[in-house]
Amino acid sequence: MxxxxxxxxxxxxxxxxxxxxxxxxxFRIQPFSVSExxxxxxxxxxxxxxxxxxxxxxxxxxxxxxxxxxxxxxxxxxxxxxVTKLSEYQTINEAYNFNNRGMLAVSMSKYYSAICLLLKSLESLLSSSLLGNHWADVDNLKNNIQYCFLKRQEFETPENDELYKLIINIMNYPKYNNLPDDLKQLLTEIKKNNSTLIHK
Missing domain, CATH: 1.10.287 (Helix Hairpins)
Incomplete structure (x- = not known):
């Protein structure tokens, strides 16, 4: 305006x-005289x-x-x-969603489905900025994954390729090296035992 x-x-x-x-x-104004x-x-x-x-x-x-x-x-x-913050929020929300679905699968004794969902949750966290308050979530995931892995004798019919691909994807993330050693050791053990899963 x-x-x-x-x-x-x-x-x-x-x-x-x-x-x-x-x-x-x-106009000419008199008495002034102005030339051309x-x-x-x-x-x-x-x-x-x-x-x-x-x-x-x-x-x-x-x-x-x-x-x-x-x-x-x-x-x-x-x-x-x-936009970056919104994307980060969506990624973290996705990780929590996978974790909740994984715990629901645990409550239904579907341990193979649970471990896959928990690994997807870990993968989502690794794709985020992994702020300080998220490391507690990583520690909880480790405990839940370990619990499911100990129940591998009770796995429902698994698709070994899915579990193997999830582990490989997680290991390819740059932030994988920042994970606690005991969690990396657990993931390596899951990868090694992947071909020996018992089918029911």
Missing amino acids: NKTKHIYCWLIVSLLCSMTAICLSL SAYIGIIVTLMGIIFTIFVGYQIYNIIDIKKELENFSLQKEQLKES
């Missing part, structure tokens, strides 16, 4: 200057003033646009940060 008012103000000034130049070119060259000088001067105002206004617009671009860049960074 303020920008529009500025435009109208400069337009009015320009029109007034133009009208003044026209009046001076048509003086009139031309006055008109050129007024046109120069108008041109200067116009150029100054364009410079002002360029500076204003530059500020708007800077604000846009800042908003873009903020939006990018918000």
Whole structure:
């Protein structure tokens, strides 16, 4: 709104200057005597003033646009940060969802399904930023995975490839090396014993 008012103000000034130049070119004010060259000088001067105002206004617009671009860049960074946080939240939420489904499978004595779901939960956590408060979740997952693995004699008919692929995917994450040694040892043991799972 303020920008529009500025435009109208400069337009009015320009029109007034133009009208003044026209009046001076048509009328001679007595007792002053102005030569033809003086009139031309006055008109050129007024046109120069108008041109200067116009150029100054364009410079002002360029500076204003530059500020708007800077604000846009800042908003873009903020939006990018918000999207990253939302993606992180969705990943963590997915990990908790897998964990809850895994524990439900444990309660139903479906230990193979449970261990697969718990491993998917661990995989989701590894794909996140793994903040400090998530390491407690990793420790709980380790205990639950270990419990299910001890129950491997009671596994329902497993699909060995699924379990094997999950372990391989987890081991390929860069953050795998940050996991506790006992959890890495457990995952290695599960991988080794994968081909010896008892089918029912």
